[in-house]
Amino acid sequence: MTVATDLQQVVEDTAAHLYVWALKDIPQDLRDAIAAAVERETSVPGRRVLETIVRNVEVAEERQNLVCQDTGIAVYACRVGEHFPLHPARIYDALKTGTERATVEHPLRSNAVHTITRENTGPNTGHRLPIVHWEFIPDWDGLDVKCVPKGSGSENMSFLKMCVPADGVKGIKQFVLESIVGAGGKPCPPGIVGVGIGGSADYAVYLAKDAITRPVGTRNSDPVVAELEAELYDLLNQTGIGPMGLGGDVTVLAVHIEHADTHMTLNPVAVNYQCWAARRASAHISAAGDVDLDREF
Amino acid sequence: MAEHRLTFPATEEDIRKLRAGDLVTVDGHIIGIRDRTQIRIFDQGQEPPLDLSGAFLLHTAPNVRRLGPGKYEPLCIGTTTSARMVRFTEPLGERYGVRAICGKGGLPDEAIEPMRKHGMVYFAIVGGAAALETTQIEEIEEVAWEDLMPECLWKFRVKDFGPLWVGIDSHGGSLFHDVQEAAQKRLEELVANL
Numbered sequence A: 001m002t003v004a005t006d007l008q009q010v011v012e013d014t015a016a017h018l019y020v021w022a023l024k025d026i027p028q029d030l031r032d033a034i035a036a037a038v039e040r041e042t043s044v045p046g047r048r049v050l051e052t053i054v055r056n057v058e059v060a061e062e063r064q065n066l067v068c069q070d071t072g073i074a075v076y077a078c079r080v081g082e083h084f085p086l087h088p089a090r091i092y093d094a095l096k097t098g099t100e101r102a103t104v105e106h107p108l109r110s111n112a113v114h115t116i117t118r119e120n121t122g123p124n125t126g127h128r129l130p131i132v133h134w135e136f137i138p139d140w141d142g143l144d145v146k147c148v149p150k151g152s153g154s155e156n157m158s159f160l161k162m163c164v165p166a167d168g169v170k171g172i173k174q175f176v177l178e179s180i181v182g183a184g185g186k187p188c189p190p191g192i193v194g195v196g197i198g199g200s201a202d203y204a205v206y207l208a209k210d211a212i213t214r215p216v217g218t219r220n221s222d223p224v225v226a227e228l229e230a231e232l233y234d235l236l237n238q239t240g241i242g243p244m245g246l247g248g249d250v251t252v253l254a255v256h257i258e259h260a261d262t263h264m265t266l267n268p269v270a271v272n273y274q275c276w277a278a279r280r281a282s283a284h285i286s287a288a289g290d291v292d293l294d295r296e297f
Numbered sequence B: 001m002a003e004h005r006l007t008f009p010a011t012e013e014d015i016r017k018l019r020a021g022d023l024v025t026v027d028g029h030i031i032g033i034r035d036r037t038q039i040r041i042f043d044q045g046q047e048p049p050l051d052l053s054g055a056f057l058l059h060t061a062p063n064v065r066r067l068g069p070g071k072y073e074p075l076c077i078g079t080t081t082s083a084r085m086v087r088f089t090e091p092l093g094e095r096y097g098v099r100a101i102c103g104k105g106g107l108p109d110e111a112i113e114p115m116r117k118h119g120m121v122y123f124a125i126v127g128g129a130a131a132l133e134t135t136q137i138e139e140i141e142e143v144a145w146e147d148l149m150p151e152c153l154w155k156f157r158v159k160d161f162g163p164l165w166v167g168i169d170s171h172g173g174s175l176f177h178d179v180q181e182a183a184q185k186r187l188e189e190l191v192a193n194l
Helices: A002-024 A028-040 A044-062 A088-105 A165-183 A201-212 A223-236 B012-016 B035-043 B083-096 B109-118 B130-135 B175-192
Strands: A073-081 A131-137 A143-150 A158-163 A191-198 A252-260 A267-274 A281-285 A291-294 B003-008 B023-033 B056-059 B063-068 B071-076 B100-103 B121-124 B137-144 B153-168
Touching: A002 A088, A002 A143, A002 A281, A002 A291, A028 A044, A028 A252, A044 B130, A044 B153, A073 A088, A088 A131, A131 A201, A158 A165, A158 A201, A165 A191, A165 A223, A165 A267, A165 B175, A191 A201, A191 A223, A201 A252, A201 A267, A223 A252, B035 B083, B071 B130, B071 B137, B083 B100, B083 B109, B109 B121, B109 B153, B130 B137, B153 B175
Parallel strands: A073 A131, A191 A252, B003 B023, B023 B056, B056 B100, B100 B121
Antiparallel strands: A073 A143, A143 A281, A158 A267, A191 A267, A281 A291, B023 B153, B063 B071, B121 B153, B137 B153
16 A cells, blocks of 8 residues: 555656656757758748747757747556556546646646636646546556647647548548648647557547657558658658748658558548647656656657 | 838838738737637627737737736746637727737638738747747736636737748738648649659
8 A cells, every 4th residue: 555655656746747847858859850850941931940949949948948838738648567556547646636736836837628618627637637548568567657748739730531441541641631731830830740540530539649659760660651651751741831831841850650450441540740849758667666767758 | 031120019101011921020018819818809898908009919828927916927938829810810900900910820811801901910930939939028017817817918028029920911912821822732733643
């Protein structure tokens, strides 16, 4: 009981730390991708936008400030080992309390509202907030927590289409292209395009969200899917939308696809956009409560 | 593409000099406004307690620390997506004489005509660059409608605010329209070759 109680406190402290850390410190893979984008952008406003983004990341670091004012909705991705000695029900409580503490103690802007009355529900938590995605790992006693504060500018640019099998992969590509061109400058390009294919309608959307949480530079482990990632990346960067939609060569920093097998008559495709300020921070927690903070997970 | 420095509140003459694509830096006073603020003004019919004539409106809901009654310290102030609020463009110009709306991601084409008619511009800022933007805000001078926190009406004093691009000018020009039109053409070609 004592171990579990202490462990709950550790998870809570970790969540509070990860939320603020993610908001202030952009991961290195993303910094590298933005730096490379500055080099290859040829449009004058596009380049100036990217230089301003680089400067902004530096200012956030110098002043220990948030990179972006949108503290988002707190989304956590948890990988829970079969033998981790704290039940997911308690892990959820800890993540929720940690989110609240970070919001009050920093303080952070509270974004959470009742979806009909629009009344603010308090410190970035509420009914079914934060959002936690679970994965359960056999033969393991650890916990991985990844915090992804998701801003609304990019989340509003989320799309689902139930393509039919006859649309094929071409239908998937066309839908992703149309979605990103239609989104224009609204989701703060250049960012990470998350694409979920297969499964069911709800699962495709989840997979698209899961895809945006991957570090830039990672590829899908299935070579067929990885090839589609590379092709879509090239296609999207030919659209000319450019940084912040002002026109230019760099429209996206990466395309990540996650897939699931599906019904023979289904061909769902979902797009979830992640802005250039792709906030992400992770920790590995051992059964004994040791915390290993990780930037590149 | 010209570069300008402007102080707000501004006049119609100042605004008519600007062309889509120009780069602008702003000093003076700007008003923070957002979805709920404008819903209260236009859908619920409440008069805004701050003067909006000649104003520069910034689409924002800031992170602040409360220091005392009506007094807030800016912690992190950045800019939100403008397109959600496009339907307020016409009445902001016609009824209140607003001169500039600033946000990120652009305004759809329905903002072009009201901006031409009323002598207004849309400024595009770099979305997400809030840490930098905060350094350009000298003080939060006034706050109204604190019950809408953080979507209140905010009056900020700014210096060297930018870089901003004229996204829509007062002559019918829109950078966003042009980029979108070219991208749609390109999209057709790309899809045809899939």
